Amino acid sequence: EGNSKRKWSLQDFEIGKPLGKGKFGRVYLAREVKSKYIVALKIIFKEHLEKYRIHHQLRREMEIQTSLRHPNILRLYGWFHDSERIFLILEYAYGGELYNELRKHGHFSEEQAATYIASLTTALAYCHEKHVIHRDIKPENLLLDHEGRLKIADFGWSVQSRSKRHTMCGTLDYLAPEMVENKAHDYAVDNWTLGILCYEFLYGAPPFESESQSDTFKRIMKVDLSFPSSPNVSMEARNLISRVTICIGYEKSWSNSIEASCEGLLEKALSSE
Ligand SMILES: Clc1cnc2c(Nc3ccc(N4CCOCC4)cc3)nc(-c3cccnc3)cn12
Numbered sequence: 001e002g003n004s005k006r007k008w009s010l011q012d013f014e015i016g017k018p019l020g021k022g023k024f025g026r027v028y029l030a031r032e033v034k035s036k037y038i039v040a041l042k043i044i045f046k047e048h049l050e051k052y053r054i055h056h057q058l059r060r061e062m063e064i065q066t067s068l069r070h071p072n073i074l075r076l077y078g079w080f081h082d083s084e085r086i087f088l089i090l091e092y093a094y095g096g097e098l099y100n101e102l103r104k105h106g107h108f109s110e111e112q113a114a115t116y117i118a119s120l121t122t123a124l125a126y127c128h129e130k131h132v133i134h135r136d137i138k139p140e141n142l143l144l145d146h147e148g149r150l151k152i153a154d155f156g157w158s159v160q161s162r163s164k165r166h167t168m169c170g171t172l173d174y175l176a177p178e179m180v181e182n183k184a185h186d187y188a189v190d191n192w193t194l195g196i197l198c199y200e201f202l203y204g205a206p207p208f209e210s211e212s213q214s215d216t217f218k219r220i221m222k223v224d225l226s227f228p229s230s231p232n233v234s235m236e237a238r239n240l241i242s243r244v245t246i247c248i249g250y251e252k253s254w255s256n257s258i259e260a261s262c263e264g265l266l267e268k269a270l271s272s273e
Contacts, residue, residue, distance in 0.1 A: 095144025
């Protein structure tokens with residue numbers, strides 16, 4: 001920490017338990033020997049990079065995540081490699097995956113959902129100011145720190161956006177219509193996903209989940225949004241979700257209004273304690 005320009009090597013770390021498997025590598029708990037600082041070490045095999053042609057994607061992830069400094073974005077402290085592996089030195093999220101919390105509780109309270117969505121909104125607004133689109137925001141990529149604060153991880157699919165992007169990515173559930181239609185997309189992609197996540201936090205499943213991919217496609221294109229009667233979700237939360245998923249594209253006015261309505265929702269939830 002602090003001397004992020006220094007040359008790291010495997011000898012600097014004691015490797016602990018595996019935390020989980022990512023798309024292209026395993027993540028381990030690790031401790032820097034001198035400082036006893038706990039980190040997460042993401043290990044990616046170089047042969048995997050060749051096989052899946054993801055050199056550029058990993059390079060981009062490393063450059064982007066190193067440059068981002070935000071309380072809700074997982075830090076990438078540095079990296080090193082040996083003959084066959086690349087090692088990313090990442091901030092350790094003590095709380096684990098937000099996904100597990102969601103599965104454990106079924107769905108979150110409005111206060112908890114509003115807190116997570118507000119954190120995501122500021123983190124994404126920060127990324128968009130730095131011309132970064134994450135494009136793969138889903139519960140699996142969201143971690144929690146020791147205070148339960150949300151951390152966006154895994155910038156593997158993120159891009160430095162100057163121009164419109166065309167590549168397909170992520171699972172279908174969180175894809176915005178323009179992504180599904182494989183049209184050019186921009187920051188609005190991440191914003192659409194906020195609405196999807198808000199729905200999933202409150203109802204426990206994403207809004208367009210269907211038996212088949214083609215059904216999911218159709219439901220996304222139609223923005224076929226329906227609100228089950230249980231769990232009982234407030235009218236404010238439901239129209240926040242509708243506004244986010246329906247009024248895609250008017251990004252600037254929209255993200256101000258979502259930030260405002262998130263605060264409103266949070267105030268309402270906190271005052272109803
Ligand atoms: Cl990067 C990165 C930084 N920190 C983590 C992390 N942290 C973390 C903490 C605590 C628990 N446990 C808490 C007690 O109950 C059991 C789980 C798990 C993961 N996990 C992953 C990961 C990656 C893939 C699959 N699954 C987890 C990636 N991480």
